[in-house]
Amino acid sequence: MVVLQGTQRVNNRGHLEVGGCDATELAAAFGTPLYVVDEVELRRRCRRYRQALHASYSNSSVAFAGKALLNLAIARIVAEENLELDVASGGELYTALQAGFPVQRITLHGNFKLDEELRLALRHGVGRIGIDSLDEIERLARLSEEMHCSPRVTLRVAPGVDPHTHGKISTGQDDTKFGLNISNGAARAGIQAILRHPHLQLAGFHCHVGSQLLDTEAHEAAADIVCRFAASMQERYGMRVQEIILGGGLGIQYLPGQQPPSIERFADSICDTFRRSCQNMGLGEPHLGVEPGRSIAGEAGLTLYTIGPVKRVPIREVPGERWYVAVDGGLSDNPRPLMYDALYQTLLANRAAEMPTITVRVSGRHCETDTLLPAVELPEPHPGDILAVLATGAYNASMASNYNRFPRPAMVLANEGNAELITRRETFEDLLKLDLIPERLRQKAIASQGCDKGE
Numbered sequence: 001m002v003v004l005q006g007t008q009r010v011n012n013r014g015h016l017e018v019g020g021c022d023a024t025e026l027a028a029a030f031g032t033p034l035y036v037v038d039e040v041e042l043r044r045r046c047r048r049y050r051q052a053l054h055a056s057y058s059n060s061s062v063a064f065a066g067k068a069l070l071n072l073a074i075a076r077i078v079a080e081e082n083l084e085l086d087v088a089s090g091g092e093l094y095t096a097l098q099a100g101f102p103v104q105r106i107t108l109h110g111n112f113k114l115d116e117e118l119r120l121a122l123r124h125g126v127g128r129i130g131i132d133s134l135d136e137i138e139r140l141a142r143l144s145e146e147m148h149c150s151p152r153v154t155l156r157v158a159p160g161v162d163p164h165t166h167g168k169i170s171t172g173q174d175d176t177k178f179g180l181n182i183s184n185g186a187a188r189a190g191i192q193a194i195l196r197h198p199h200l201q202l203a204g205f206h207c208h209v210g211s212q213l214l215d216t217e218a219h220e221a222a223a224d225i226v227c228r229f230a231a232s233m234q235e236r237y238g239m240r241v242q243e244i245i246l247g248g249g250l251g252i253q254y255l256p257g258q259q260p261p262s263i264e265r266f267a268d269s270i271c272d273t274f275r276r277s278c279q280n281m282g283l284g285e286p287h288l289g290v291e292p293g294r295s296i297a298g299e300a301g302l303t304l305y306t307i308g309p310v311k312r313v314p315i316r317e318v319p320g321e322r323w324y325v326a327v328d329g330g331l332s333d334n335p336r337p338l339m340y341d342a343l344y345q346t347l348l349a350n351r352a353a354e355m356p357t358i359t360v361r362v363s364g365r366h367c368e369t370d371t372l373l374p375a376v377e378l379p380e381p382h383p384g385d386i387l388a389v390l391a392t393g394a395y396n397a398s399m400a401s402n403y404n405r406f407p408r409p410a411m412v413l414a415n416e417g418n419a420e421l422i423t424r425r426e427t428f429e430d431l432l433k434l435d436l437i438p439e440r441l442r443q444k445a446i447a448s449q450g451c452d453k454g455e
């Protein structure tokens, strides 16, 4: 049984509805594949985070992790909801700046920030830069001196916690490219280096243990380890620990069987552990930050596809045949199934009230196996049906590519029966916009036939 999310419901025409909009009408009006963002749900999740964290620990802030989903409209919604924003590249930072996101509420992260990205951040005076390596300390100090500014920085540390999630989204263990290890002394060397540079204002520490976590164990363990480390550094170097940022990572319900903690339970448990650890270590009540991405945007998004050819292919295993259902997108609009074996709930948007009768494999149009959904239950699908894949709001559009020179899909914001385009669909012309033909390749006429015969 599919569990609907946010404002999704089945309307009296038997169609899936989201944000008060009939999904089949969205598909007809905007084409498919189409990313649909449920604005009410997106805003509700921003508010729940802010309220829950604030209720449990008032000296706190929530930054939306822009890597999950970012464009101009999303940045403005996040700003309106009074969240901060975590950006992980010059492109994300530029998007936020162009959207008019309050610059003091922006943090720049990334394991290798280029000089031009650091310069952009310094020029605009972002609220915080999350330092990730010893090399970056030296470069940032040099650039800050050149630009006559003193950025507020945090040091990203690797607390050595294994978050038990997919290997590609585990980041808090010792064996990681992110941050500086607490266990091998690299983090301590990082602090010494930062403190040597008068242009860098060290405000505290940052960690992010992993993503799609279905319990709070790893966050609690990391909070405890980072607080202990912060306290020992405070004592040793006389620095004042003003803030500790515990990253993002709360998982979402991709499948009915997954039961991640609610935002409220997550906030409660990390605030409790954080407060206790800070008290035990004599840190007082430093500022606590979290940076959720997936658990804000994920369930607020869905993708609509049009079904094309349906094939029944003989297989050795029971039931003896497999239904291959092709959709008009796939790997280029959602690489997660190929990267992480990610699974999703799905339903036919134009026949949402019908019970599933068969198990099918949904494949995309790309030149790979491009399995979008290996085995999902649907009513017998026909070409032209509209397939809705749920919980695609995070790490879908933001990870989309032009593989096979597919134009990337449009994105609409659905709210109270209105749908507004927030990213237009790419065109073939867009695909050519950056291509150039060197003069020497232009000059030669291209033969109109294929290979010359008989030579």
Ligand SMILES: Cc1ncc(COP(=O)(O)O)c(C=O)c1O
Binding pocket: 065, 067, 068, 086, 109, 207, 208, 210, 211, 212, 247, 248, 249, 250, 291, 292, 293, 294, 295, 394
């Ligand atoms: C530093 C940092 N903060 C926050 C996040 C957001 O994580 P999530 O989307 O799991 O909440 C990530 C994700 O990779 C991250 O690297």
